[in-house]
Amino acid sequence: GDSVTQMEGPVTLSEEAFLTINCTYTATGYPSLFWYVQYPGEGLQLLLKATKADDKGSNKGFEATYRKETTSFHLEKGSVQVSDSAVYFCALPESGTYKYIFGTGTRLKVLA
């Protein structure tokens, strides 16, 4: 079945450091791919998405490229800020259903 695998956290970085959070997936066909972010005490918010191979989603300085050859959708940011501290989830819609499949989440902590 469809699945999402995310790198384990927590990830601790200094402000202005480069961020990569790995995400790989298994799916039938070529589903849309999503990154959601959950700030402390809040619900999940859509951060960015890509709907087809080679698409690059971007938002708030974050980017992720849909790579079908490596079945990956890694999240990157060139210079993180303390306000980026949150939990990040990679997700995709399960083939032929109404459900999203989420990764286990990666907690990011950015130190000033």
Next chain:
Amino acid sequence: GAGVSQSPSNKVTEKGKDVELRCDPISGHTALYWYRQSLGQGLEFLIYFQGNSAPDKSGLPSDRFSAERTGGSVSTLTIQRTQQEDSAVYLCASSWSSGGLAKNIQYFGAGTRLSVL
């Protein structure tokens, strides 16, 4: 409303008591979803509504869990005879009608943190 609203934001209950969690989706969204987020775990799908109907309840972990949706809007997730393992954050999401497929972006509420003592 402007976003998905869930209440209460926090609920502390004693083992064996029943609890009700409420979700008010974005106005016009006909699809509604419940997920559970346990400590250190990812999001676990529980149930999906299209209008007032729940085509698939197989994600509910036991028969102590039930959910309903009335008027195609507000949904209530009920947990009977709560157990400590029910402690988690319960998240609700809504989206435009997807015709049974998760094509449309799901918008999430802030969740209800349930603690069973």
